[in-house]
Amino acid sequence: MAKASGEAKLRAEADGCTRCPQLVASRSQVVFASGSIDAELMFVGEAPGATEDREGVPFVGASGRLLDDLLAGIGISRDEVYIANVLKCRPPDNRDPRADEIANCFEYLQRQVEIVEPTVVVTLGNFASKLLRNDDTAISTIRGRPEICQIGARTVWLLPVFHPAAALYRRPNLELLRDDFKLLPLLVSRGAPDQKQAASGSREAAGDAEASARPDSEDDPPQLDLF
Numbered sequence: 001m002a003k004a005s006g007e008a009k010l011r012a013e014a015d016g017c018t019r020c021p022q023l024v025a026s027r028s029q030v031v032f033a034s035g036s037i038d039a040e041l042m043f044v045g046e047a048p049g050a051t052e053d054r055e056g057v058p059f060v061g062a063s064g065r066l067l068d069d070l071l072a073g074i075g076i077s078r079d080e081v082y083i084a085n086v087l088k089c090r091p092p093d094n095r096d097p098r099a100d101e102i103a104n105c106f107e108y109l110q111r112q113v114e115i116v117e118p119t120v121v122v123t124l125g126n127f128a129s130k131l132l133r134n135d136d137t138a139i140s141t142i143r144g145r146p147e148i149c150q151i152g153a154r155t156v157w158l159l160p161v162f163h164p165a166a167a168l169y170r171r172p173n174l175e176l177l178r179d180d181f182k183l184l185p186l187l188v189s190r191g192a193p194d195q196k197q198a199a200s201g202s203r204e205a206a207g208d209a210e211a212s213a214r215p216d217s218e219d220d221p222p223q224l225d226l227f
């Protein structure tokens with residue numbers, strides 16, 4: 001109940017947020033999150049697009065349908081996970097989020113993680129991965145490699161993966177994305193890492209977690225530029 005009231009309070013706060021004047025002027029509504037507040041798995045994308053802005057739900061449209069399909073592939077429904085974006089408001093014309101907007105909105109994401117207390121946070125694409133890892137390494141290099149990461153007061157397994165849109169644009173990415181999703185049940189089954197008092201954004205290699213979480217060892221993926 002505390003979780004539900006905490007999430008509802010934060011959602012109401014975000015719904016009335018006016019920290020980013022340009023986004024406030026252009027948005028139809030704040031797109032806060034969807035899914036279960038008791039989720040073990042949390043997905044984080046970049047920002048709402050046109051359909052999300054219209055419907056008020058993150059990851060709808062083609063990318064959302066692919067996300068549903070990827071989840072179904074590991075026996076999980078959308079209702080069982082929690083989905084949010086770094087930015088809660090759509091940037092006009094889908095431009096990149098600005099640094100000041102990210103700084104304004106990051107607190108909401110940290111508080112969402114603290115409320116939901118997921119075991120695993122999956123960053124979808126370059127933007128969310130770079131921000132939550134506090135590192136500029138491209139998603140093509142780090143995808144599918146679990147790490148222990150501090151987000152606000154919560155220590156989680158963080159798994160960077162390609163953005164579903166990257167798999168829609170480049171079909172070879174789809175198989176890599178499906179492979180990475182296969183890690184998720186195994187990571188969830190390990191339970192959350194030990195909770196630490198560390199600075200948000202700090203992270204460490206997951207030691208043998210990657211090797212033991214991945215069912216079949218495989219060579220490093222090729223360098224890909226999208227997302």
Ligand code: SF4
Pocket residue numbers: 014017018019020021023024030087088089101104105
């Ligand atoms: S993007 Fe985030 S911080 Fe900016 S106005 Fe929307 S809810 Fe507020």
